[in-house]
Amino acid sequence: MKLSLNIQPLNSWINIKNEPLIISGPCSAETEEQLLSTAHLLAATGKVSVLRAGIWKPRTRPGEFEGIGSIGLEWLKKAKEQTGLPTAVEVATAKHVEEALAAGVDILWIGARSTANPFTVQEIADALKGVDIPVLVKNPVNPDLSLWVGALERINNAGITKLGAIHRGFSSYEKSAFRNEPMWELAIQLKTLCPELPIINDPSHICGNRELIPYISQKALDLDLQGLMIESHIDPSVAWTDAKQQVSPAALEELVDRLSLRKAESKNEEFVDKLADLRKQIDKIDDLMIQKLGERMAIVEQIGIYKRDNQVTILQVNRWDEIMQKRGAMGKVLKLDPVFTEKFLELVHGESIRKQTLIMNEGKAAANVAEASAPVTVETLPG
Structure with a gap:
């Protein structure tokens, strides 16, 4: 907007x-x-x-x-x-x-x-x-x-x-x-x-x-x-x-x-064409990233269902530490800023926890809604 x-x-x-x-x-x-x-x-x-x-x-x-x-x-x-x-x-x-x-x-x-x-x-x-x-x-x-x-x-x-x-x-x-x-x-x-x-x-x-x-x-x-x-x-x-x-x-x-004063745009045709080509490459990678994140979250939901059915907690600290260490090391090799890598992983992890929390509480949420919607009668009031 x-x-x-x-x-x-x-x-x-x-x-x-x-x-x-x-x-x-x-x-x-x-x-x-x-x-x-x-x-x-x-x-x-x-x-x-x-x-x-x-x-x-x-x-x-x-x-x-x-x-x-x-x-x-x-x-x-x-x-x-x-x-x-x-x-x-x-x-x-x-x-x-x-x-x-x-x-x-x-x-x-x-x-x-x-x-x-x-x-x-x-x-x-x-x-x-x-x-x-x-x-x-x-x-x-x-x-x-x-x-x-x-x-x-x-x-x-x-x-x-x-x-x-x-x-x-x-x-x-x-x-x-x-x-x-x-x-x-x-x-x-x-x-x-x-x-x-x-x-x-x-x-x-x-x-x-x-x-x-x-x-x-x-x-x-x-x-x-x-x-x-x-x-x-x-x-x-x-x-x-x-x-x-x-x-x-x-x-x-x-x-x-x-100070170096740079222009927001250039009319140089060679520059414009090259920039457009590079941006197309970025667009393809961005599309692939979003697709892979969607696939990752689908697996996260499967894990959430499996954890719920086996009464296992959402947060697994050892697993989170393992992810941070391995992905952090890979990020360094790929010359990514460590702070950026950490923040990105935290965002993904936070969304994973949110999705699994919803799955864990699906039944409870439905029960709470039903209880809140139930008519109040004299018999249900505390004595």
Whole structure:
């Protein structure tokens, strides 16, 4: 099912100086000098199309720096006048929207914490009615595609047609190299639901450290995301917020220069023909895989019946360990990623258990339905 949004293409609502679209600036506007100096250096790179700055900062715990507030909008306005760069800020309340619009901010974005709360998103949407301004919606903190889609729909229903999404990763209890897990599959699902929706990647918040930003930036572009939002500070070592994930303007310029910009399609006939041939081979293999999985599940059902009739439990731990070891070893020989192999086997095993559970409980399920459907009489009530 496709997502029906009334939106304008990215290049019709923002002037992209150079591809890809780069939105950059400090995590937080700290002082007028810091913001203006950073803005001038970013403009001088010729790589940045939009200047961003955090004015109001929703922090996890009280007592941390929560943004300079409305005065920062005046600094941002001055930076725009001096550099010619359009500006972008995060808004989390109707009052933020009103103040940002009054200050001439060009682009608004809704943060991850706000996206997770439909009440907050609706408040912002109501404040945007009748306004013609680009709005970007970050994914919610938790991996919930419906929340992300719902926020986009609310903003679109308010009449905002210059609409885009920001992929900034998702919170996870599992420890990893990233501050927020990319979970690329969710961004891909959103892109599949609405191919015309511009999606910007935020490698700063995904990485949490500047060392990984080039890697995530390149992967985002390779997945055909339309741009990058990268935090930049004139001196990241002394930044008041998120110092580790910000880069200097000079480092940003070098990073962008090293990115490879690839096209979504090619008109080269030889390439098109070769790609079509390779895809046909993949289609045949995929068809065979689905067929073999169907055959496997048919045997699983036979095993389930045999176990049920012989009063044997569904889970056989030794057998599962044997499968994981043998198939895992085969996967390594075939140069499959061990994590992928493990997840694939777990999915297949989970479906096998589900099917055998249904078979084991066929009789009980029928009895439960019959009991629930039986008429209640005085004789059947407890005495």
